[in-house]
Amino acid sequence: MGTANRIVIVGGGFAGFHAAKALVKAVPEDTEVVLVNKTDYFLYLPLLPQVSAASLDPRRVAVSLTKTLPKVRLALGTADKLAVDRREVTYTDPEGGSHVLGYDRLLLAAGSVNKLLPIPGVGAHAHGFRGIGEALYLRDHVIRQIELAAATDDPALKAARCTFVVVGAGYTGTEVAAQGPPFTAAVAGRNRALQGQKIRWLLLDVAPKVLPELDPRLSKAADKLLRKRGVEVLMGTSVEEATAEGVRLTNGEFVRTRTLAWCVGVRPDPLTDATGLATERGRIVVDATMAVPGHPEIFACGDCAAVPDLTRPGELTAMTAQHAMRQGKLAGKNIAATLGHGQIAQYKHHDLGFVVDLGGLAAAANPLGIPLSGLPAAAVTRGYHLAAMPGNRTRTLIDWGVDAVFGRQTVQLGLVRGDDVPLDTERPA
Numbered sequence: 001m002g003t004a005n006r007i008v009i010v011g012g013g014f015a016g017f018h019a020a021k022a023l024v025k026a027v028p029e030d031t032e033v034v035l036v037n038k039t040d041y042f043l044y045l046p047l048l049p050q051v052s053a054a055s056l057d058p059r060r061v062a063v064s065l066t067k068t069l070p071k072v073r074l075a076l077g078t079a080d081k082l083a084v085d086r087r088e089v090t091y092t093d094p095e096g097g098s099h100v101l102g103y104d105r106l107l108l109a110a111g112s113v114n115k116l117l118p119i120p121g122v123g124a125h126a127h128g129f130r131g132i133g134e135a136l137y138l139r140d141h142v143i144r145q146i147e148l149a150a151a152t153d154d155p156a157l158k159a160a161r162c163t164f165v166v167v168g169a170g171y172t173g174t175e176v177a178a179q180g181p182p183f184t185a186a187v188a189g190r191n192r193a194l195q196g197q198k199i200r201w202l203l204l205d206v207a208p209k210v211l212p213e214l215d216p217r218l219s220k221a222a223d224k225l226l227r228k229r230g231v232e233v234l235m236g237t238s239v240e241e242a243t244a245e246g247v248r249l250t251n252g253e254f255v256r257t258r259t260l261a262w263c264v265g266v267r268p269d270p271l272t273d274a275t276g277l278a279t280e281r282g283r284i285v286v287d288a289t290m291a292v293p294g295h296p297e298i299f300a301c302g303d304c305a306a307v308p309d310l311t312r313p314g315e316l317t318a319m320t321a322q323h324a325m326r327q328g329k330l331a332g333k334n335i336a337a338t339l340g341h342g343q344i345a346q347y348k349h350h351d352l353g354f355v356v357d358l359g360g361l362a363a364a365a366n367p368l369g370i371p372l373s374g375l376p377a378a379a380v381t382r383g384y385h386l387a388a389m390p391g392n393r394t395r396t397l398i399d400w401g402v403d404a405v406f407g408r409q410t411v412q413l414g415l416v417r418g419d420d421v422p423l424d425t426e427r428p429a
């Protein structure tokens with residue numbers, strides 16, 4: 001049977017981190033809070049595009065879990081089995097050791113993974129954008145393409161290497177594409193052989209506009225900035241086939257390229273299926289308090305949970321950091337309430353706006369519904385990120401300052417190979 005006084009949280013991202021933080025404040029010292037997470041850091045995903053554009057050191061977006069959550073026990077590993085009847089979670093540590101953890105209360109906050117679409121060649125030739133490995137791979141790959149382009153005399157190959165295709169115009173793809181041109185211009189600018197060479201960035205999406213799910217004013221501001229930077233914004237367009245030589249678009253054009261960044265969105269972490277709990281659109285079914293129906297000892301929140309959106313009846317909350325953070329905080333408090341500490345409450349959260357970092361001093365933001373662009377948006381966006389990061393704030397601020405004065409460091413470290421970061425994260429690397 002489960003161990004009394006032990007609360008296990010699976011996933012130390014936005015939801016799990018904030019739940020753990022709320023829990024240790026709400027429960028007595030003799031209640032053990034254990035966090036099972038694949039890494040020993042909380043990953044601040046919204047700044048990952050800056051890592052791939054070489055303007056932020058990868059360690060800035062990796063916030064130590066043990067440093068920021070000193071009262072929480074970190075169980076480093078991947079949860080793979082849940083025995084609901086025995087109240088046990090099994091996880092595998094990074095060296096293959098299997099461990100069983102009994103629990104009194106369980107919070108599932110395993111987030112999401114790359115969404116795959118059955119398009120020929122995409123699994124083999126595209127790379128996703130979910131973690132530090134992928135961001136570093138993209139950073140090095142882009143630098144390598146420019147450097148190899150400078151070294152070849154074949155104009156067709158040069159052009160292919162200088163063409164970068166990003167699929168998905170949600171916040172991830174839009175940020176990656178917006179940060180791309182200044183990044184490649186910085187690398188190419190140091191290569192005399194590339195003087196006058198056209199560098200193409202393409203952003204594709206089947207949706208009719210960029211940032212389709214956000215305020216139309218944000219979408220317009222981002223679209224304008226992308227075009228100003230020379231990004232070819234191809235809406236209503238996707239990839240029909242990907243090959244080693246390039247991609248065939250749904251408009252019939254074949255684009256010769258060596259780079260296909262796949263930012264088409266996410267699906268809940270596969271752990272959701274492995275739990276055997278009921279799901280809706282792949283996310284674990286929960287009520288508005290984030291408890292799993294029929295299992296008052298299990299809660300779920302963040303991207304992996306189908307949390308009803310009480311501000312839009314009939315809808316689920318969007319998969320965003322803003323929701324995950326707030327849900328995590330409340331789920332932590334609600335779990336404590338089921339143990340007799342505090343009151344249980346329903347999750348109801350009105351959107352407070354969105355920020356989109358477009359690189360350099362460009363951004364689009366609508367804090368509290370007020371549309372901003374240009375410098376004010378950049379200031380709000382960076383301020384928001386610094387406030388939302390649970391650590392590494394000063395180092396991040398210093399990095400931004402150093403980058404603004406000296407420009408970005410554009411060298412490949414070559415530590416991550418393409419095979420290390422398959423698009424299908426379920427496929428063994």
Ligand SMILES: Cc1cc2nc3c(=O)[nH]c(=O)nc-3n(C[C@H](O)[C@H](O)[C@H](O)COP(=O)(O)OP(=O)(O)OC[C@H]3O[C@@H](n4cnc5c(N)ncnc54)[C@H](O)[C@@H]3O)c2cc1C
Nearest residue numbers: 011013014015038045046078079111302303319320321324
């Ligand atoms: C590149 C990128 C940029 C983004 N930018 C924004 C943005 O600007 N604004 C915004 O609102 N949203 C943004 N998002 C979305 C936002 O990051 C997610 O909605 C948010 O991270 C969801 O939080 P979560 O806690 O549910 O999942 P996550 O933050 O993904 O955390 C899940 C955690 O669970 C761990 N985990 C997964 N499976 C297991 C397992 N089986 N066992 C143990 N641990 C496990 C993972 O390692 C991870 O630490 C972005 C997403 C990406 C990918």
